[in-house]
Amino acid sequence: MKHKIIIIIAVLFCSMSNYCQAQSINWAGLKEEHRHLVNLQLGIDYGVIYGLGYSYHLKSKLPLLLNAEFSIPSGNKFFDDFKTKIGAHAKLFKMNNIAVSLNINGIFRRYENTLVSLSNFGGSGNIIIGYYSPKWYVNGEFGFDRAIVTHFEHKDVYKSNFPDVKDGWYETTGGNVQFGMQIGYSFDQSDIYLKGGKTIAQDFKTSPTIPIYIQLGYNLKLK
Numbered sequence: 001m002k003h004k005i006i007i008i009i010a011v012l013f014c015s016m017s018n019y020c021q022a023q024s025i026n027w028a029g030l031k032e033e034h035r036h037l038v039n040l041q042l043g044i045d046y047g048v049i050y051g052l053g054y055s056y057h058l059k060s061k062l063p064l065l066l067n068a069e070f071s072i073p074s075g076n077k078f079f080d081d082f083k084t085k086i087g088a089h090a091k092l093f094k095m096n097n098i099a100v101s102l103n104i105n106g107i108f109r110r111y112e113n114t115l116v117s118l119s120n121f122g123g124s125g126n127i128i129i130g131y132y133s134p135k136w137y138v139n140g141e142f143g144f145d146r147a148i149v150t151h152f153e154h155k156d157v158y159k160s161n162f163p164d165v166k167d168g169w170y171e172t173t174g175g176n177v178q179f180g181m182q183i184g185y186s187f188d189q190s191d192i193y194l195k196g197g198k199t200i201a202q203d204f205k206t207s208p209t210i211p212i213y214i215q216l217g218y219n220l221k222l223k
Contacts, residue, residue: 030063043071043215054067054068071083084108084109098130098131105123122147136185139181142178150169180195195214
């Protein structure tokens with residue numbers, strides 16, 4: 001019984017920890033001299049989510065940005081839940097105004113409820129295909145977010161009902177698939193974008209409590 005409850009909590013954790021998608025990039029508006037990108041995010045993904053990101057534009061033949069992001073949900077306790085991502089976003093293919101890019105990230109996240117505190121290592125990947133012009137862009141994205149290993153720290157109320165439960169690291173296999181669209185407008189050194197889509201479990205059968213995500217974002221491109 002206790003193992004079933006652990007699995008349920010792990011699946012719940014995976015479902016509630018996808019907040020804030022990767023920042024959106026206008027490849028046609030990203031110039032070679034733009035080396036630093038600062039990103040602000042406001043989203044709805046199992047609650048109201050705030051995010052901050054930074055990207056470094058590498059000097060390379062393959063257009064490539066190194067990313068770091070941090071996001072938190074609104075709530076009474078500021079840092080009881082959070083998500084961090086480190087990875088890279090690369091433009092793989094371009095033909096006229098059509099471009100295909102890949103965004104891959106390692107993830108560390110934390111989630112706490114009245115039963116348990118969970119700390120998780122995982123990963124995500126997004127394929128993005130779209131039309132890009134210097135002033136505006138629109139694209140579609142398909143992504144997968146997977147939890148790999150999770151540390152469980154059970155609360156006293158849980159241990160009082162299941163005294164044999166053990167704290168520690170457990171392999172977790174939960175994951176979510178996400179697909180949606182992005183639209184953005186670029187001006188001066190700035191991008192404003194709106195993105196939204198649907199989230200579903202990796203079995204393509206189970207939907208989370210709130211099966212959609214919406215994000216409003218802003219990029220500032222600096223030399």
